[in-house]
Amino acid sequence: MARPVVLVTRKLPPAVEARATRDYDARLNPDDRIYTADALLAAAAGADAMLICTSEKITADLVSRLPASIKAISTFSVGYEHIDVAACRARGIVVANTPGAMTEATANIAMLLMLGAARRGYEAQQMVRRGEWTGWTSTMLLGVDFSGKRLGIFGMGRIGQAVAQRARGFGLTIHYHNRRRLPAGEEQGAVFHASLDSLLAVSDILSINAPSSPETRHILNTAAIARLPDGAIVVNTARGDMIEDATLIAALTTGKLRAAGLDVFAGEPNLNPAYLALPNTYLLPHLGSATIETRDRMGFMALDNIDAVLAGRPAPYPL
């Protein structure tokens, strides 16, 4: 009997591809080329399901042109701003993601960014690697302590809470703004702010951990940055489009903000080049979930979704 066809749109970790090819007639992408919409539609012809990444923009137009055979679209990500979920639902296509898979890995990267920004990690690396380190001095590359400072977390979901857990160990006091206040038992002393403005005013360090949506696009704009304490640090592991780049760059240039640690950028991988010229940025290439264990877990969860839908069961991680 013919096996179901699953289109895997990007090259995935070997263990994930091995499982996909074991269980399905898997259409892999060994060259990891990014499909245009037309190429994606051609590759999806006759497929039963698609395992996609954030690089595939599943717009309403694309959904309207998908083959009728597609029953499920499972994304190898927690973020799903690249998918028009309503359009998929309207066509009876189940959409699912991989929530929770990257919580720990992403929270760890948020701490790396915080430390890299607060302790001048980029300048320090440059000095050592360029052979410009001429010896210890008492005033060389001074950063700032965490202890006694306030960390403002915008978006207190799984990742925000994991950041809070780690940051407490560094002596930071936790403040947060979220659509809903956490139950008292889960706040663990974190101070809830009913508005983002109120959170910004107390954020010596601001960590962005909210999902990208039309409401959060450019939420860190001129007015928001003006509310941050002078010398604040901004860290983003969520999505680049939540920051107004020109405004953040200006604030890092004038010294209104001390530093920024960024793992995500608008228009990735073509980030605003002005970030590269700033010594007080600590930049990573979207590494939040980039550990062997996490990427395997994401792939397995994405396949779990497809397995369930193609077997006539509800997806375990539906959107």
Ligand code: DGY
């Ligand atoms: C996610 O899961 O949304 C990540 O950003 C993709 O690595």
